[in-house]
Amino acid sequence: MAEIVPLNMPKLSMAATEATFLEWLVEDGAVVTEGEPIYTVATDKVDSEVEAPASGILRHGDVKEETDYPVGTRIGSIEPSA
Numbered sequence: 001m002a003e004i005v006p007l008n009m010p011k012l013s014m015a016a017t018e019a020t021f022l023e024w025l026v027e028d029g030a031v032v033t034e035g036e037p038i039y040t041v042a043t044d045k046v047d048s049e050v051e052a053p054a055s056g057i058l059r060h061g062d063v064k065e066e067t068d069y070p071v072g073t074r075i076g077s078i079e080p081s082a
Contacts, residue, residue, distance in 0.1 A: 019042060022047065056080050057079045061076040
């Protein structure tokens, strides 16, 4: 049985302790495919698109655009699709 996959703020470099959540690229509740870009984040050096680590239904967490979050902060999840 498929499980909920957490989406956490990624560590974009060895020295990174936080990153800025920029925006969701996919609406809450949409079906996503593994490898599809789903949100963007930024550090002081680079903006990056983050891909879905699994296929399923995207659920946005309680994050705000243009806001800094520590690496590892849960920003959403992917639920199994029926």
